[in-house]
Amino acid sequence: MSVQLERNKAAKSAAGREITLEVKNLKVYYGTPTGNVRAVDDVSFHVYKGEILGLVGESGCGKTTTAMAILRMVQPPGRIVGGQILLDGTDLVVLNESALREVRWNTLALIPQGAMNSLNPVMRIHTQLAEAIETHEGRQSKDKLKQRILDLLTMVGLPSRIYDMYPHELSGGMKQRVCIAMAISLNPSLIIADEPTSALDVVVQRVVGQTLLDVKERMNVSMILIGHDMGLQAQLVDRIAVMYAGHMVEVAPVANIFDEPLHPYTQLLIESIPSIKERKPLRLTEGLTHDLRNPPPGCIFQGRCAKVMDVCRVDKPPLRLLKPEHYVACHLYE
Secondary structure (H helix, E strand, O other), X not given: OOHHHHHHHHHHHOOOOOEEEEEEEEEEEEEEOOEEXXXXXXXXXXXXXXXXXXXXXXXXXXXXXXXHHHOOOOOOOEEEEEEEEEEOOEEHHHOOHHHHHHHEOOOEEEEOOOHHHHOOOOOOHHHHHHHHHHHHHOXXXXXXXXXXXXXXXXXXXXXXXXXXXXXXXXXXXXXXXXXXXXXXXXXXOEEEEEOOOOOOOHHHHHHHHHHHHHHHHHHOOEEXXXXXXXXXXXXXXXXXXXXXXXXXXEEEEHHHHHHOOOOHHHHHHHHOOOOOOOOOOOOOOOOOOOOOOOOOOOOOOHHHOOOOOHHHHOOOOOOEEEEXXXXXXXXXXO
16 A cells, blocks of 8 residues: 555544644654664654543653653753654744743643652642743733632642642642643643653542543643553543554554554553453563664564564564554554
């Protein structure tokens, strides 16, 4: 199938759906004395308006680096070396720092991974929320600002008493919901949630997850949910994008991923989910991820794949559309 035919088929399947974010051929490298670490290498995906896209993969696969690139917050020696990041049609890669300050929080917001360390410990909650709002919108009347902050706290399921409290007086789940309130305070079109439940117990994870779903429904905001927990992703996201070693290997609606995972790496991720219905041995994969400074020719998963073929060691498989909205980078389906 030609590339143009694939694009036409994709366009038909997505007809009528507005795209909030489109990442095209993104490359983020970290310079080292022995060569560039290709943390994100030619990654492409999109996020529809009002949907939650799950971004999954093992530690070090490039999930957070991708998120930081979208936010234009990659720290040296990292740098964006290629690609486009189109947010509501604006390419964030070419914006200067002044323009980026206008985009961040107004249009693009972050829910950080470590809520415990993301809030200022010596400032009350209302002061931190007010600072975010007034920095972008200017001074506001005290009463109007207070009511707006109380409304934000209510929206994320927090009582009004939180308004005057300090971060150390809150539980981990409460801190995370304060971070969600800060992220939605200026009605952005895209929110990136970087493992927002990773440091929480399963009960609080459920509360925070439900808060994210409520926010999406009320505001029709788009989200990228980064995480390791495939079970949690199954409950929260609309589509899943699977990354391995800086590459996108599969993107599909969540039901397709769990019913019929196509890429061998995705299959391993699904099989790693514990079952409460049956006892089964844990499926392991041999080998280690290749050196990101010197990727092998061909498929980047060849060294750990049980289904590797000769062509996998020579030709890099492109991310191809096989079914409506279901993309996979694997030679098995040629």
